[in-house]
Amino acid sequence: MSLRQDNKKFHTLLNNKWVGSQSGETVKIYSPDDQSITGEIPALSQEEVDAAINQTADVQANWEATEGHERSELLHRWAEELEKMTDEIGEMIHKEVGKTLSSAKGEVKRTAQLIRHTAEEGLRTHGSFIQGDAFPGASKATKAMVQKVPHGVVLAISPFNYPVNLAASKIAPALITGNTVVFKPATQGAVSGLLMVEALVKAGLPEGVLNIITGRGSVIGDFAVTHDKIDMITFTGGTETGRHIAKKASMIPVVLELGGKDPAIVLEDADLDKAAKEIVSGALSYSGQRCTAIKRVMVVDSAADELIDKVKALVADLKVGLSSEDAAITPMIDQKSADYVLSLIEDAREKGASVVHEGVKDKNLLGPTLLDHVTEDMEVAWEEQFGPVLPFMRISNELEAVALEKRNAYGLQASVFTQNLENAFAIADKLNVGTVQVNGKTSRGPDHFPFLGVKNSGQGVQGIGRSIDSMLRDKVLVLNL
Numbered sequence: 001m002s003l004r005q006d007n008k009k010f011h012t013l014l015n016n017k018w019v020g021s022q023s024g025e026t027v028k029i030y031s032p033d034d035q036s037i038t039g040e041i042p043a044l045s046q047e048e049v050d051a052a053i054n055q056t057a058d059v060q061a062n063w064e065a066t067e068g069h070e071r072s073e074l075l076h077r078w079a080e081e082l083e084k085m086t087d088e089i090g091e092m093i094h095k096e097v098g099k100t101l102s103s104a105k106g107e108v109k110r111t112a113q114l115i116r117h118t119a120e121e122g123l124r125t126h127g128s129f130i131q132g133d134a135f136p137g138a139s140k141a142t143k144a145m146v147q148k149v150p151h152g153v154v155l156a157i158s159p160f161n162y163p164v165n166l167a168a169s170k171i172a173p174a175l176i177t178g179n180t181v182v183f184k185p186a187t188q189g190a191v192s193g194l195l196m197v198e199a200l201v202k203a204g205l206p207e208g209v210l211n212i213i214t215g216r217g218s219v220i221g222d223f224a225v226t227h228d229k230i231d232m233i234t235f236t237g238g239t240e241t242g243r244h245i246a247k248k249a250s251m252i253p254v255v256l257e258l259g260g261k262d263p264a265i266v267l268e269d270a271d272l273d274k275a276a277k278e279i280v281s282g283a284l285s286y287s288g289q290r291c292t293a294i295k296r297v298m299v300v301d302s303a304a305d306e307l308i309d310k311v312k313a314l315v316a317d318l319k320v321g322l323s324s325e326d327a328a329i330t331p332m333i334d335q336k337s338a339d340y341v342l343s344l345i346e347d348a349r350e351k352g353a354s355v356v357h358e359g360v361k362d363k364n365l366l367g368p369t370l371l372d373h374v375t376e377d378m379e380v381a382w383e384e385q386f387g388p389v390l391p392f393m394r395i396s397n398e399l400e401a402v403a404l405e406k407r408n409a410y411g412l413q414a415s416v417f418t419q420n421l422e423n424a425f426a427i428a429d430k431l432n433v434g435t436v437q438v439n440g441k442t443s444r445g446p447d448h449f450p451f452l453g454v455k456n457s458g459q460g461v462q463g464i465g466r467s468i469d470s471m472l473r474d475k476v477l478v479l480n481l
């Protein structure tokens with residue numbers, strides 16, 4: 001059987017064979033643009049998930065024994081095959097998750113680069129050698145060789161918003177280090193994930209080294225997460241799902257990349273033209289459906305009017321429409337997410353926020369909405385909107401921004417806009433987040449930078465080098481001479 005059952009129905013990958021579910025049950029995926037069916041994927045049963053995990057575990061030792069340079073070569077070939085499929089996969093991302101075609105293709109190209117970099121970086125992992133005499137009572141006759149070994153079977157769970165990139169950023173580091181992988185794609189975006197893996201099969205993936213479990217996370221997720229052959233979990237998605245997974249998984253490493261409420265802090269001496277540009281692109285790219293989107297602006301009162309005017313002017317120029325029309329602001333992933341954004345806007349309006357720019361509202365398509373005079377009693381000041389609404393909170397000085405940030409339940413990134421670098425560094429020191437961007441929007445890339453969230457934004461660190469580290473553990477061999 002092949003990946004495509006027909007032009008809408010797709011199979012999943014088990015032991016390098018494309019198969020459907022034994023029950024014939026499927027899950028349908030609807031386009032955010034017009035709710036038409038873009039694809040159907042197998043809804044695997046727990047028994048099928050069990051078989052997939054066991055098969056992935058069976059071949060792990062062989063894959064670990066494969067020479068590192070061979071694993072690296074496989075990843076290089078994967079990147080090549082992926083690039084060849086840029087148009088096809090880009091088209092599918094575009095349809096499944098409502099990204100414009102150019103940004104969908106951009107995601108595929110970025111992923112090929114990420115895989116190549118991982119293939120290189122993975123060759124440079126190494127352990128260490130420790131002499132015993134540094135500790136009282138021991139001597140140079142005791143020596144430890146600390147090797148780096150894979151965990152075993154990695155469960156990689158990805159979200160809808162980067163169905164290819166945020167899957168490969170887990171799979172590639174797992175494979176290069178000798179882990180085998182059970183891949184659970186987000187249902188919305190799953191076909192793009194399947195196509196990405198088709199490129200890996202074309203590149204020469206050995207049987208069973210990666211298997212895909214498709215189906216609703218709410219049906220098969222807990223079973224997979226608690227399976228005793230899963231040795232490590234790497235997850236990107238919502239904070240509630242991440243917390244649930246962390247509680248369920250016991251005694252295995254879990255890396256979590258979760259939600260954010262990233263602030264842009266704008267001081268009086270900032271270059272306001274630059275700040276406005278960065279804020280608009282940071283907050284509204286892909287209609288704000290990014291964990292790293294700027295999700296609230298804290299601006300000192302004296303600069304607020306000017307900054308908001310500049311942001312308003314840029315936002316007014318953004319084309320709102322379907323992703324197939326190459327609009328800048330496109331329909332949200334589903335109606336439930338759009339309704340949530342609308343509820344945040346309503347709550348703020350009722351509590352006295354001024355709507356300085358209001359977007360169209362047509363089903364799940366929401367034009368960008370700018371809210372000024374947002375105060376601490378409003379939900380949009382604290383809750384992650386994951387959509388095209390941007391609250392502005394006026395502050396009297398940076399200390400107020402730091403105090404507000406202390407109460408942020410999330411801690412992914414923050415931006416500070418000021419021409420005074422010393423001040424920027426001082427503020428950065430006080431912010432409890434994974435990354436502080438000075439005079440730039442919050443964002444994950446370049447993909448070899450460490451990427452992490454604290455508090456409700458995650459645990460563990462990603463970014464190519466750190467993701468590779470997270471896939472390895474120490475194994476110590478002690479020589480007693």
Ligand SMILES: NC(=O)C1=CN([C@@H]2O[C@H](COP(=O)(O)OP(=O)(O)OC[C@H]3O[C@@H](n4cnc5c(N)ncnc54)[C@H](OP(=O)(O)O)[C@@H]3O)[C@@H](O)[C@H]2O)C=CC1
Nearest residue numbers: 159160185186187216217221222237238241257258259291
């Ligand atoms: N920090 C970051 O980098 C990112 C964070 N996010 C956050 O994710 C949210 C939106 O993304 P979304 O994809 O909807 O996130 P979800 O948390 O709903 O889903 C993420 C993944 O988890 C799966 N899943 C759901 N339930 C379980 C379970 N019990 N066990 C195992 N897996 C499960 C989903 O499968 P299925 O699709 O089948 O339900 C999907 O593959 C936002 O809150 C956003 O902040 C999103 C992207 C990146």
Ligand SMILES: O=C(O)[C@H](O)COP(=O)(O)O
Nearest residue numbers: 161290291292443444445
């Ligand atoms: O999870 C997300 O939404 C992404 O990690 C954000 O990545 P980006 O900053 O490159 O859009």
